[in-house]
Amino acid sequence: MSGATKPKHRALGLTDREAERITALLDREPTDPELVMFSLMWSEHCSYKHSRRLLGRFPSEGPGVLQGPGENAGVVEIEPGRALALKIESHNHPSAVEPFEGAATGVGGIVRDILAMGARPIALLDSLRFGELRSARSRHLFVRSVAGIGHYGNCIGVPTVGGEVAFDDRYEDSCLVNAMCVGVVEPGRVLRAAASGADNAVVLIGNRTGADGIGGASILASAELDEDEDRRPSVQVSDPFTERKLMDCCLELASSDLLVALQDLGAAGLTSASSEMAAKGGVGIDIDLDAVPLRQALTPAEILVSESQERMLAVVEPRLLDEVIRVCRRWELDATRIGVVTDDGDLVARSGGEVVARIRATSLTDEAPAYRVALHAPSPSEPLDLADVPEPTDLATAWRELLGRPNVASKRWVFEQYDHLVGANTIVRPGGDAAVVRLPGSNRAIALTTDCAERHAELDARGGGAASVLEAARNIAAVGARPLAATDCLNFANPEKGSTGWRLREVIEGMSQALEALGIPIVSGNVSLYNESPARAIYPTPVVGMVGVIEDAAARVGHGFVDSGDVVLIAGGGRPRLDASEWLGEARGCPDRPDAASEARLCELLARAGERRLVQSAHDVSGGGVAVALAECAIAGRLGADVELPVERRADEALFGEGGGRVVVTCRPRNLDALRDAAGGVPLTEIGTVGGDLLRVRIGSDMAELSVADATNAYEAGIPEVVA
Amino acid sequence: MSVAVLRFPGSLDHESAQRAVESVGGIATSVWHADAELPAGVGAVVVPGGFSYGDHLRPGAVASRAPIMGAVRRHVDRGGLVLGICNGFQVLCEAGLLPGALRPNATLTFVCRQASVEVADDGSPWTAPLGVGARLSIPIKNNQGAWFGHPEIDRVALRYVGDDRLGSVTAAAGVLDESGRVLGLMPHPEEACDPLLGSTDGQSLFGVAAAA
Structure with a gap:
């Protein structure tokens, strides 16, 4: 790069106006080292110059908040004498260049953020996005990122207890590696x-x-x-x-x-x-x-x-x-x-x-x-016309096929490469809803999760922002915890192009409304922009990391079915739709906007039911709909169930439809009345009974049946089959 | 008598091991790698899991030459008990206190999962209370857990049940020295000492350590 054709500041990524601003601030021309320092500190990554004005919308205060956004990590009090530090951060671009070291150093960086608050790191989570696994490049990025995360987390002795991974062609050129860490600290020693x-x-x-x-x-x-x-x-x-x-x-x-x-x-x-x-x-x-x-x-x-x-x-x-x-x-x-x-x-x-x-x-x-991003709204999405979605010829075959798709299938191949136990405090292991980590020296435990509804956000940014927060909250509540605080990593495309700026604002608005409904703050966060190549831009991907509290660690709730004869219910409402669903397999249609207020009531019901030992198991309905949620309960519990689902427009919509805030719960028959009393206004629909080694689901005159063994094989083989 | 739990740079499971000792009513004492002697009144030594010295050179190779290991050797010579867990097992093999060596897992990956192991030799202070055939549910979590040795000569104390054998010769999960006083195992009994963790099968070994 010759200085004659490209001034130094432009080679460093600074605009001409930024260079003028530097000269004005210094009241002289910068030295070479000074120019390099400005170019880094005023980069998007360090200064949030395209997002800073929008981030102020987040609710970030609350009675327990000891440190909100702006420090190395947020800190929130969990009990007298003990606080949690939490933060999530992206390491997307380094991981796309060299996935092992990129992902590993992403973990290292977030651990040091927690350490900088004086907190002892006690748990790690990772939220990952790659292109489809049929792409050799995406398989490489996936396999090596997982190895890098494991290498680092295992060696430092902080358990990697949770996270998520999803695959979509939109991440083919821009994979996402977001790492979250939670630590404990005495409030007086922050x-x-x-x-x-x-x-x-x-x-x-x-x-x-x-x-x-x-x-x-x-x-x-x-x-x-x-x-x-x-x-x-x-x-x-x-x-x-x-x-x-x-x-x-x-x-x-x-x-x-x-x-x-x-x-x-x-x-x-x-x-x-x-x-x-x-x-x-x-x-x-x-x-x-x-x-x-x-x-x-x-x-x-x-x-x-x-x-x-x-x-x-x-x-x-x-x-x-x-x-x-x-x-x-x-x-x-x-x-x-x-x-x-x-x-x-x-x-x-x-x-x-x-x-x-x-x-x-x-x-x-x-x-x-600090720049104002251009706010160009995209044309609104239209709801899916079911006539455009081929109806499966055999529901059981479709169900089994869905269980084996990498986005739905067991992530065991990933989490068994992570030491998720070190410290001897992990009391709900990865593979279910939230992970649960006991606090040593306390009866309390914390629940941790990361979630994101990126396809929803692509079609309706505000709804997808809210859905990301609410899915995290349901996962926290499913294990019997009350949401306490959140951290966020906003992964977006180039904010200077198209409607990315508008989507960023709308996602933040949707997330904020959902957080307000739940009554919890965002205490830290990170923004990663420019996740875009000439061929592809990623979906708006607002990853939400959330922590919750269980007052009595022993009362935590798992997701697997527990005993034959237990009653299966769906808690919560909303109608199942195939728009943007895993069954549809793409961001098409327009999912319903979530109802944050009723979902907050659902979360409170689940936490209360957990505390009062009214439920045997609970599992969030997310990717793949009720059919996948039921299968996951059966696989984890090694028990089948006989279920009848409410009739929808089509049987595949009833089985695989997503949306709404719904959770599959089971309870002992003798606790059913108490659970109904506790429900208040939260819809509670009895759908069947646990037992046997078959999963049988009736929808009107349609029926789908899968043995637990077949479901397990499909579910466990999905990822090993493609990466082997 | 107390149980000495060693700590090297990169040790990760020393605190869990101390809690495990306490869970069976024992007294645990943390001992620093650079010390030349064990504290007075130590009945058993636990060499805990982790990545001592970052697995540099080979897992356990650097730690096996730490000053405290001379004291551990003298402790064994005096008839004391030693329990090496995961990286501690690797350290004891590198120190020559246990036979054989640990190789990379057959999967060539880190493996973290609950495993089932069975007692194969109960002629040692560590395994006598359990008896041959006793099964324990204990997690494994390691990169290099495939034991290689001479099972016809060496004493295999524990074997994996089922497929979780990592590539270990004769599915060995734990090995004794000739005397039976030194036991090394790849599974993590300290992660199985509390009903909240799903298993208390690890407590037997810590009970032996605490009573030594």
């Missing part, structure tokens, strides 16, 4: 990123700095990927062993009250960490780049923006510096004083005795541009 106290030491802890990941945030994560450029050097390399030591070390430092502030080094590396710490604390930071331990020779600009992994930046009082370094040495980690806190508000970087950058810290953070 750490924050704000630096304070002039002359306090700025200490870099962990790995040495190398050339990996340079420019990742601006080059990879803030523009569309095209084929002709090799971006491999922009992907970071993972070292989970160092991460584990970093975890043990930082938690020891935090619990010994040795730190003033802590921040992880993620996108834009040292530049981002130091400018955010300085800006949040209203102070300056003066860094000596010559003190930064290096793996290889780097220029000052490279040191400032390297995204080498497993590094944390801490602010330490001078009198405690020796003690901090001693603890780090015990964990066999480098800890180096690389700078000091100053009171002038400037981020200063020195090299060889020269000042190579001096920027007001807030210029990099708060002064980043």
Whole structure:
């Protein structure tokens, strides 16, 4: 790239107006390192410049919220003396370039976000999207991403307890790898990123700095990927062993009250960490780049923006510096004083005795541009005409085929590669609705899930946003928990094109309305834009990570059928429709808008019924409709059922239709009256009885029958068959 | 007497192992890898699971040379009991305290699932309370759990039941040293010591450790 044809700022992804704004803020031309620092901090990935104005809509406050959006992670109180830190983040573009390291470092990054709050990470979840598995490229991305997540999570000893994966051609060129982490922290020991106290030491802890990941945030994560450029050097390399030591070390430092502030080094590396710490604390930071331990020779600009992994930046009082370094040495980690806190508000970087950058810290953070996205509404979707959907000739064959489709089939192939047990607290394992993790030293447990209704969001952004939140809530409630708080990862296409901006706004509106109906806040989140190639743009994919609380861990509810003779019911309402369903297999039609208020009542009923031990099992109806939900209950419980479903326009609609907020629950016959009393206004439809080794479903004069063994074989073979 | 639970950089299951000891009424003491001696009054040593030293070189290779391992060797020579779980099993094989070696799983992947194992040799302090043929439901979770050795010479304490054999010779899930005082196993008994976790079958081994 010659400077004559392309000015430096454009090569770095900055617009001409942004370059002018930089010159105005500095009141002079930027140095080369300064320009690189601005280009990263003002990238979409770091500054949310296209989404910031819209994100304010989210409800983010509540009585238990100790830290809302804007820190490394949100923090919400769960019981006296204990709070949860939670955050979800994307690592989409690196994973598309190098899936193993991209996915692995995605896990590493989110763990450090939790650690930066002073919290002990206790659970991980991953939400994944790939193209169809008949594509060799998508199979490769899927297999290697799963291996990378497992490699990292297993080695650091944080259980990967849940998540989701789905396949659709729209993700062929832009796979999604979103990682969520939850940690526990004492409310009085929550750490924050704000630096304070002039002359306090700025200490870099962990790995040495190398050339990996340079420019990742601006080059990879803030523009569309095209084929002709090799971006491999922009992907970071993972070292989970160092991460584990970093975890043990930082938690020891935090619990010994040795730190003033802590921040992880993620996108834009040292530049981002130091400018955010300085800006949040209203102070300056003066860094000596010559003190930064290096793996290889780097220029000052490279040191400032390297995204080498497993590094944390801490602010330490001078009198405690020796003690901090001693603890780090015990964990066999480098800890180096690389700078000091100053009171002038400037981020200063020195090299060889020269000042190579001096920027007001807030210029990099708060002064980043914020754009209004164009709001072009797409033409509204029309409901599906059933005449356009071929009716299956044999319902049982269709049912079995659906159970084996990768989007529906068992994800055992994925979660058995993850240590979902380490810590000995996982009391509901992956494969059902939410996972449940017991809190050590407490009777309480937490439920965790990630969910997204992307095909719905494609057809009706507001409805799909709401549906994503409500599906997460139903999964939380199905295990007997009450939703507590959420984190979100908004994966979208190029916001400067088409109706992406409008969809972003509408999804946020739909999510916000649903969150308000449930009475829970969003406490942290992440936005990933430009998930688009010249050939394909992804669906709007607002992944919702949610946590809930079970007051008595022993009362958690599983999804498998439990005893012969138990009554099978559908709790909740809404009509089953094939629009955007798994049976239809594509985003076509127009699903009904969810009714958030009645779904909130359904969730409360499920939590109450769980607490009072009124239900034996509960399972959310989602992809594949009631037929798939019933099969999953049967497979998990190794018990069949005899069921009669309400008649719809067609039998396949009754069996495979989705939509509404519906949950399959079972209860002992003697608890049926108590369950009905508890239901209040929530619809409760008795549909059959558990028992035998057959699943038999009648819809009017139609019938579908599948043995539990056949259903299990189809369900378990779906993914291994295509990846083997 | 207390149960010493070792901790190396990269140990992951030390806290679960301590809780497992406590779940059977025992006293657990955390012992740091760099220490040269075990604390006084230790009856049994647990080498817990995890990825000590990030599995660098080979799983267990670096930890097997840690200062504390000299003390563990002397503890065995004095007649003490040692239980190695997963990475702890790998450490004990690398240290020469157990026969054979652990190879990558036949699946070439990490495998995490509930497994069923059966006692094959009850002539040891660890397995005597269970008896030959006793079945335990305990999770496995490892990358390199395929034991390789000489089953006609070496003492196989536990075998997998069913298909979950990972590629282990004679489906061995756990192996004893000649004396029977050192047991290594790939399944994680510390993850099966609480009804909420779905199984308490792991408590027997911790009961032996706590009573030593």
